[in-house]
Amino acid sequence: GAVVSQHPSWVICKSGTSVKIECRSLDFQATTMFWYRQFPKQSLMLMATSNEGSKATYEQGVEKDKFLINHASLTLSTLTVTSAHPEDSSFYICSARDSGGARQGTDTQYFGPGTRLTVL
Amino acid sequence: RKEVEQDPGPFNVPEGATVAFNCTYSNSASQSFFWYRQDCRKEPKLLMSVYSSGNEDGRFTAQLNRASQYISLLIRDSKLSDSATYLCVVEYGQNFVFGPGTRLSVLP
Numbered sequence: 001g002a003v004v005s006q007h008p009s010w011v012i013c014k015s016g017t018s019v020k021i022e023c024r025s026l027d028f029q030a031t032t033m034f035w036y037r038q039f040p041k042q043s044l045m046l047m048a049t050s051n052e053g054s055k056a057t058y059e060q061g062v063e064k065d066k067f068l069i070n071h072a073s074l075t076l077s078t079l080t081v082t083s084a085h086p087e088d089s090s091f092y093i094c095s096a097r098d099s100g101g102a103r104q105g106t107d108t109q110y111f112g113p114g115t116r117l118t119v120l
Numbered sequence: 121r122k123e124v125e126q127d128p129g130p131f132n133v134p135e136g137a138t139v140a141f142n143c144t145y146s147n148s149a150s151q152s153f154f155w156y157r158q159d160c161r162k163e164p165k166l167l168m169s170v171y172s173s174g175n176e177d178g179r180f181t182a183q184l185n186r187a188s189q190y191i192s193l194l195i196r197d198s199k200l201s202d203s204a205t206y207l208c209v210v211e212y213g214q215n216f217v218f219g220p221g222t223r224l225s226v227l228p
Contacts, residue, residue: 032214043220044164044207093163095216107152109209109216111163 002028004096006112013084014120020080021115023094029074030096034109035067038091050077084119091116123147124210126219134227137198141222143208144190152211153184155193157204158221164207167193198226 003026013019023033033050048069049057056069068080077096081088093114099107126143133139145153153170168175170182170191181194195202203226208219 034216044218046215046218049214091161097216107211108154108166108169110166114163116161 002026002096002098002108002110004094004110004112006094006115008115009113010116010118012118012120015085016083018080018082019084019117020078021092021094021117023077023079023096023112025075025096025098025110028096028098030077030098031074032097032099033071033077034095034097035069035077035079036093036095038093038114044093047079052077081117084117086119089117089119123212123217124208124219126206126208126222128220128222130223130225132225132227133198135198135200137226138194138196139198139224140192140194141206141208141224142190142192143210143219144188145208145210145217146189147210147212148186148189150189150210150212153182153191154209154211154216155180155182155191156207156209158207159204167206195224198224200226200228202226 005024007022031052035047036044038044046059047062050069050071052071058064071077091114095109095111124145155167156164157167158164170184174183179196183192205221205223207221210217
């Protein structure tokens, strides 16, 4: 299947610092990428939909000023957790939408390996 | 009613058993359907898309029933490595909506 990478895979930071996570589609172009958060033993929670060249669409309850999303190119979206606090510690997963139809039919979603964030 | 519902399980089955999961969805305009599996502390991985005619991939069979708005996943001859959480995903326009997942444990 298609490959989506995330960087970093894990990060530990102090409370109050900002953390930037990158999500890249390596072998296809993704006009739409998604950012999820998953707490232990819980379901994936969609945070926002990132559209290339336009503003992200945030889900209800997700602070857009705290979770800054930039989708500057067809292969890269970034999520910046600003002024991170311990309650932001979670597993952040991005996914990219492959609309090319080359694999598994059209409009399939492929996930990055995730970034485990721990805020001390 | 939630948009996508699944029995959270856990389903504990012996190796070699056949196990089936159902997933119901609320929006009749849904266009595409998928099953993903997620291992503990890992990202979800696409298992298979679900087509109207049903589809089979080895030991895995997926079915779609649009009239009753549910999809199913059947796993035959289950292996220890099948232990995971199985996520039902339904596409509505721009969005993919995930079910809460069904946890499967295959026991030796």
